[in-house]
Amino acid sequence: xxxxxxxxxxxxxxxxxxxxxxxxxxxxxxxxxxxxxxxxxxxxxxxxxxxxxxxxxxxxxxxxxxxxxx
Numbered sequence: 001x002x003x004x005x006x007x008x009x010x011x012x013x014x015x016x017x018x019x020x021x022x023x024x025x026x027x028x029x030x031x032x033x034x035x036x037x038x039x040x041x042x043x044x045x046x047x048x049x050x051x052x053x054x055x056x057x058x059x060x061x062x063x064x065x066x067x068x069x070x
Contacts, residue, residue, distance in 0.1 A: 007058075009029050013027055014028050014052065022039055023045050
């Protein structure tokens, strides 16, 4: 699939936390200690058929600037 995201990263699902409508999918970038999370609808989760341990690509395209406190 062609896309405009500059960050196309290989990752593995480490946890899936589900709520009534939305879920949080936690991932670890393959070969690193870096972790990320994605929030999506349960419908999207079902469509992607994601399970803990699955490997896939993370596409990250930032449109916001986030601040972190040391």
